[in-house]
Amino acid sequence: MQDLVRPTTIIRSAKLLKYLDLDITIASETFQTTGSFKFRAAYNLASQVKEEMLITASSGNFGQALAFACQLLGKSCIVVMPENSVQVKIDAVRNFGAKVELVDTKKISRTERLNQLAKENPSAFVASAYDHPLIIEGNATLGYELSQITPAPDIVVAPIGGGGLISGIIKGFRQNSNKMPQIIGAEPLLGNDAAKSLTQGNIVSNDEEPQTIADGARTLSIGKYNWEYIKNSVSKIIEVPEEKILKALWLLFSLANLKCEPTGALSLAAILTTPDIFTHKKTVAVVSGGNVDTLAYCKLLEQAMT
């Protein structure tokens, strides 16, 4: 009954399978410690670096994950968040023992404030939310778990934001399985930098933060460590329209009893976008996390039904 990294939750929903007429196993990280896969990475990073203080910029899941990892390890943590963040997210980070540094992003960017804090605290480790070997190594624990599923999946589909999750999954399979499944990324069409990168053969950036409802995928580009994994082992990245994300969110809730955040619904949304790819295949769909404001979630469900 400890509170460290928890095994992923394997869900087979008879109603969802009948609806889709596809063989889909869900691997849900919504019940991971702090509610998303990010804890795997955050805990691995915070426990491996020698520094006693960690600083990061995150308004979302990585902030909560790093805060709690540091609390468990007795390290101190500063999380830079925009002044206009939802109060419940600020509270969550504070409740996990971190110091929250609110910035007015009209006056100073989060990266600038992060750099200032790094100068003020020269002994601190500045943590990327997705692009570092220790991040990938932490996420590889999920890849390991997926590699142990029997019968082995033909396809694993996972959301892509900064690319840390899918890179960890690839690493986990490489280390623990003789059979690498087809790895497919699920990315919002509104912020399709990873899909473009895979097509062009080099990292492409979005011009600005894409305004997708999948807020965990509002990254400007994938990370350079992640690119090494993605370019070699991701066979395809499906570009998902916003309405499919909503539809997937609704289906997971209504048919599979699963509450997930919009970013978490990307994998099923990708399956809905191009179902033919998944016909007669054993597919594992990774749901990356479940943290979403309760009232905002209900509004999304209502929107999905109209």
Add this chain to the structure above:
Amino acid sequence: MQDLVRPTTIIRSAKLLKYLDLDITIASETFQTTGSFKFRAAYNLASQVKEEMLITASSGNFGQALAFACQLLGKSCIVVMPENSVQVKIDAVRNFGAKVELVDTKKISRTERLNQLAKENPSAFVASAYDHPLIIEGNATLGYELSQITPAPDIVVAPIGGGGLISGIIKGFRQNSNKMPQIIGAEPLLGNDAAKSLTQGNIVSNDEEPQTIADGARTLSIGKYNWEYIKNSVSKIIEVPEEKILKALWLLFSLANLKCEPTGALSLAAILTTPDIFTHKKTVAVVSGGNVDTLAYCKLLEQAMT
């Protein structure tokens, strides 16, 4: 990747534990086949009886569970439901291959129609949703799983409607563990027949179907097979006010990312009602199921926040 009885989902939510300041492990049956623990009982029953046709009266989880169990076993199934049942529930039973027999409950009771159908189909088995040794035996598979949790729980708290779930849990512990935890029932105050039964030493019935939001606990009384387990091994039944059910539903959703039906929230609601009992104890709270209409669920969440 099969679709039979699935292991319960063990959830430890750091946010919920911090909020409650109690050591609570959730055992959730919301991802069980057909979305509630009822499938354990239904599948065991349908696979053990020799009859090729099964008939039951259920507007809820048992109907879906029995329908799917029969479909998997190649048996036929009739489910008697009130004419005014929610369409989504009728569809769910039909999608699992059962014949739905709708009754106008103003003209004829479900029990009467059940008896008529039994006469029309003399070779059919008429299945109780909660009171039969094979039902208890099926639910004992959950008791077995809970008995394997380490460290062993001091307390297990579970919802009581007809009493089939808690009886199965008791049976599972008796068969598989040397250490019987304290078994506590969680029952709506509006339909507190089980609590009264335990106090008086005999089965007490509600005068009419109690109008609690925990619709899985709208039973008139506990079953006679179940009473044998409950009277000997349930130490206490906590009578839960409706507002605590709502609060528990909201907490599970907002802090633990868990969607459950109101009946499923009874265990946490009981903990909120008398938290002192659970101080310094390792408690397992059983969440019995997750099937609830999506819009109705959102209304409950909104109600909980006002």
